[in-house]
Amino acid sequence: MLETIKCGARTCEPMHRFNCPESTIRSLKKNKEALTDSVNVFSRFSSNRTFSDNSQRNLLLVITKHYLHKWVERRHREQGGLCGPQIRHQACVYYAAVVQKKHVNSPPSFNASVVWLAAFKKRCEVKFAHYHGESASADVITAEKYLPVFKALVKEGAYCRDQIFNCEETGIFWKRSPRTTFIAKDEKQARGIKTSKDRITVIFTANASGDFLMKPPIVNRAARPRAYHHAAAPCLLEV
Template sequence: MAPKKAAEAGKRKKEMIQLEDKKEIIRKHEGGMRLTDLAKEYGRRASTIGTILKMKKKITGRDAAKGVTRVSKQRPPVLEAVEKLLLLWIEQKQRAGGSVTKAIICEKAKALHADLLKQLPGTSADAESFKDSRGWFERFKTRSGIHSVVRHGEAASSDVAAAEEFATEFLEVIVSEGYVPQQVFNCNETRLFWKRMPKRTFITEEETSLPGHKPTKDRLTFLFCANASGDLKIKPLLFYHSENSRAFKKHKVNKEQLSILWQYNSKAWVTRLLFVKWVNVVFGPAVKKYLVDNNLPLKAMLLMDNVPDHPPGLEEDLLEDFNFIKVMFLPPNTTPLLQPMDQQVISNFKKLYTRELFRRCFEMIDCSSLTLHEFWRDHFDIVSCLQIITIA
């Protein structure tokens, strides 16, 4: 029995889940988030999350006091110190005219927390207690009074009826022709302003605006593609305005060994000719190998929107080895409703890209007098961008 007591004594009591977090868990679950993903995000067991969901009616019927100004008894003092230092840091950035986004604040909070754990005695038990989650950030905004403003200043109308009609038609094709999720693919393009300053910045409660910066407009265009089961991500197609960047020569980069297919034109746009090349050189071979390796029937569906660089007669341009690929196009003005890659896939990539970018940025600017703008302008090139893209 003695060893059992010793083991129990070594356990650290978890913080209580606040009412606001429970309501947030319920909202996310109702929005389609899986129980296991919620458990990972909040650092709890799946059974705990399941209990919260079972008590949904009781929890949603309760109201917390307006403004999360109270401090839980389980809240470690080091977290209070982190938020005080964080607010001072935001005020310093504000006076200097720097941009402070959610990603920057979260990254700085983690760095402050790690530094305080090293400096304050008896805080090692709190090493894993800080999570820069959405819930923490929203409560920090409420406690501190910071708010977001735009530095400088289309949503297309969606055809709901056409979207509903296509969804029915698409399902009929999938069922009648016997496609499984591993055989159904979607691709879509997006632009990445890889050196642009953040458009929004958080400032302290007393201020309402800040002077703007001239944005850096250097951009590239990505084409992402994956199957519905999510286990095959096709090598992305990347368009840039330069065939051979000077950074490639500086870092001795071999474009053939990149994790993307590098293409170029003066406007960094996807063109019909190069899209067909990507399908025959990258997409077709990757899909065929995947289907053969997984003992799946040699057939595939590629779903994409109806834009000029996606040729209507694409199936006729396919090489003979890839005539097993069927193409379907989304109806006009239905992309916001139906495009799978627009259902947080691309947005999550950009968030991960920005987060890694700021992590690298902090390593340099916190130890020097550089501003964020100067870092991106003078110390961040296209090769650095490609490294972060691979991580994201």
């Protein structure tokens, strides 16, 4: 409809074409420049909000949501953790920056409430997740750059798969009790116990062909435990 009005059409033409009253066409002609600017902004910053809400607050929130979504994606690529208060704080920062850039003298209030955060996560498909393993801390770029160097070393030394070993460490809470148990049917719940945090580090080593597994060495918390403080080192049993 705006394109038809901008082409210089008479009032009766868009009235019959779009089946709208004459007052609407005259209002569009009067505010066509402001409406065109709003449409350009909405088309640039994609959002699920409807174009019927062309208020100043909605326009500022659409731009804020666009920059905030880009920031969340960048933090995810940089393997940085995020929480709800951080996203809400950053939304207020972006909102203030957008207000200053648009030269809004009396901007509408915006405090990035919990309700707004829930709507933002739903619109941008952002969800809460737990970390699994240590894959996020791995330097993938450096590992890919090392592949040609590793292949050159293997080729230069004429190593076979039986001579190439890989080791990986892991922690074992060897005194941790099970999290589940069996109780009588008439009991409501099982009484909780304090979980022990005694931990040892075990190193697993194997070759590339998989036919040779080394005995895993154990690294304890101390080289000489307090219980064996007065014992001679040769008298201690080797694990």
